[in-house]
Amino acid sequence: MDNLTQYLNEHTHDELHPSEIAKLLKDLPEKSFNEAVQAIPKELIADVALELPDRYFEDVVESFTTKEIAESLAELESDDQTDFIQELEERDKEMAKEVFDELDSEDQADILQLKQYAEDEAGAYMQIEVYTANLEHTVHDVIKDFAELRKKDELENVSYLFVTDKNHILRYGIGLDNLLVFDFDKTIQENIEENAEKFNTIVGNDHDDIRDIVQKFQEYDLSSLPVIDEKGVLVGRITSDDIYDIINEQATDQMYNLAGVNDDAEEDEDIFKAGKSRAIWLGINLITAILASLVIGVFEETLQTYVALAVLMPIVASMGGNAGTQSLTVVVRQLALGDIAQHDAYRTIKKEVILSLVNGIFFAIIMGLIASIWFDKGLLGIVIALSMIINLLSAGFIGSMVPLLLKKMEIDPAIGSTVILTTVTDVVGFFSFLGLATIILL
Numbered sequence: 001m002d003n004l005t006q007y008l009n010e011h012t013h014d015e016l017h018p019s020e021i022a023k024l025l026k027d028l029p030e031k032s033f034n035e036a037v038q039a040i041p042k043e044l045i046a047d048v049a050l051e052l053p054d055r056y057f058e059d060v061v062e063s064f065t066t067k068e069i070a071e072s073l074a075e076l077e078s079d080d081q082t083d084f085i086q087e088l089e090e091r092d093k094e095m096a097k098e099v100f101d102e103l104d105s106e107d108q109a110d111i112l113q114l115k116q117y118a119e120d121e122a123g124a125y126m127q128i129e130v131y132t133a134n135l136e137h138t139v140h141d142v143i144k145d146f147a148e149l150r151k152k153d154e155l156e157n158v159s160y161l162f163v164t165d166k167n168h169i170l171r172y173g174i175g176l177d178n179l180l181v182f183d184f185d186k187t188i189q190e191n192i193e194e195n196a197e198k199f200n201t202i203v204g205n206d207h208d209d210i211r212d213i214v215q216k217f218q219e220y221d222l223s224s225l226p227v228i229d230e231k232g233v234l235v236g237r238i239t240s241d242d243i244y245d246i247i248n249e250q251a252t253d254q255m256y257n258l259a260g261v262n263d264d265a266e267e268d269e270d271i272f273k274a275g276k277s278r279a280i281w282l283g284i285n286l287i288t289a290i291l292a293s294l295v296i297g298v299f300e301e302t303l304q305t306y307v308a309l310a311v312l313m314p315i316v317a318s319m320g321g322n323a324g325t326q327s328l329t330v331v332v333r334q335l336a337l338g339d340i341a342q343h344d345a346y347r348t349i350k351k352e353v354i355l356s357l358v359n360g361i362f363f364a365i366i367m368g369l370i371a372s373i374w375f376d377k378g379l380l381g382i383v384i385a386l387s388m389i390i391n392l393l394s395a396g397f398i399g400s401m402v403p404l405l406l407k408k409m410e411i412d413p414a415i416g417s418t419v420i421l422t423t424v425t426d427v428v429g430f431f432s433f434l435g436l437a438t439i440i441l442l
Contacts, residue, residue, distance in 0.1 A: 003027070018044050022051035037063045045072035046084050058091050066095060070102030077156075078110040078128040079242065085111055122213045123206035125246065126227045126236030131155055132162045135171060135189040139182045157239050159223045163188055170226055170234040173201035203228055206235055210246060215338050217243045254336055257414035258329070260285070284419050292317075292426035299434035302442060308375045309437055312384050315367065316433045320391035320425035323359060327352040327399030328421055332413045335403060349400045356396025357389070364388040383440055387433035391425060398424045 003024050021040060025048070028036050037060055040048050046069060049060040061069060073081055081103075088096040100108060110128045117123035131149065133142045142161065149155045161179055163172040172192060178199075182191040192199055202220050204213050204227050216225060217240065227236045260281030296303070296313075303309050331348060334340045340348055364385035372381030402420050403413035 016041060016044060018047035018051045021048050025052065025056070034059060034063060042068055043072050043075050045069055046076055047072070047080070050080060050084055050087075054087070057087055061088060061091075061095070066098040067102055070099045073099065074103060074107060078107075078114060078236075079126060081107060082111050082114040082124075086115070117206065120210055121206065122204050122208040122210055122227055122238060123236070125210055125213070125242050126206070126238045128236045129155075130162055130226070130234060130237050131158055132164050132168075132234060133188060135163055135165055135192075136187050138185060138187055139179065139191060140184040142188065143179070143184070157224070157241070160226075162226050162234055162237070163192075164234055168234060169232045170201070170203060170228050172199045173203075173226055174199055201226065204238065205230070211250075213238060214243055214246055214250075218338075250336065253412075254332065254414045257412060258332065258418055260418065281419070285422065288419060288423040288426065291423060292430055295427050295430045296434065299430075299438060302434055302438045306380070306437060306441055308371075308377075308380060309434065312371060312380075313430060313433060316384065316387050316391055317426050317429040319363060319367075319388055320395040320429045321422060323356050323392045324395030324399035324421045324425050325418075327356065327396050328403060328417055331400045331403045332417065335407055335413050340404070345404050348404065349397065352396045352400035353393065354396075356392045356399075360389040360392030363392070379440055380437075383436045384433065386436055387429065390432040391429040394428045395421070395425050 021044065025033060025036055033056075040060075042064075045060065045064055049057050052060065073084055076084065085096055085100060088099060100111070103111075113128065114124060114126070131146060133145075146155070146158075146161075150158075159176060161174045161176060162170060163174060164170055172188075174188070174192075182188070202216060202222065202225060204216065204225050206227050206229050213225065216222065222240065224237050224239045226234055227238060229235050261278060331340070331352065334348075367388055368381035368385030370381075371384045372378045398421055399417075402417050406413045406415070406417065
């Protein structure tokens, strides 16, 4: 707790950063955590709770009254307020209602508006607080109003001025640097008309898929994006900090899915829930392992005749699995980043197959020589070499094709890909190795 106290003492309230407080709290032992939470400045309670991992959320909110939480929640922007209320509802609906009732009517309306959007819609991630100007306003008046709001700390992270007409229809987005070179005595419309094509604005619809919004941020290097409804009315904005969080969440989900682990279950402190999620995938893997064992069982006589085959078998399967994982990881990640277009499937598969084939031939020669010398049997080297080429070739094909196929079926490419890949590389590896051994050696 000493580090936290020192940090609080060394900084004024304007300098305190919730993420730094959260970092210091995470480093504390469990016995000191509850005591240290009480030291959080009251206006930062909600902000710090959102910065901490989910498992700490309940401990933080239970340390304060609903009124204290509501007062700190009022300091947040609408998107963060909504995130907090939804997080609290998952843990304690009654407390969430009490906190919600403590908020003023404007904050309540903002939260209700954002909660109507589905989790994957752009509207669920936007801030309703947006500084706008009318086309008929003079630049001088706009800058004056903006400066006053900024002094009152009612605006933050503003880099664009969104310009609407009298019906609140979004017309333009103007960077503040452009605004400063305008003629201050003219209206915004008069200034824009002098070079209108310069101010074309990238927008998002409130019901757009958030993945499309993320792609726009990456493609156009945006710091914020105006969000409109179906009538073109400006309803909010999405800022780059929200996009960073979404990208991190998507990357985490992808990693977990590739490992057959559920993100939500792993964040939950309930051991049974996490264990059940993992057990499902382990059960599927068990079935695929049994399938591979059945293939081995078919060639029991061959294995009894040449014991050396049992020694070399894992090498074939392991090399195929690793080669397939390389292709799978590359394709899944490129799909997530939008680097593979719909017409790129053939090119992607071709590339991965060629890479796997080249590596297969290279390592087949090496392993063939090793096996020939190791067991003093040239034909055994030929068997394992041919088997490795076949297995690595199939691994590259399956590792690249399965994610593309799942994407085509609108299924997350990371889900189930590893199970399919493992099954194919094990079955093909064992079958080709033992099958070739039966043909060539017996």
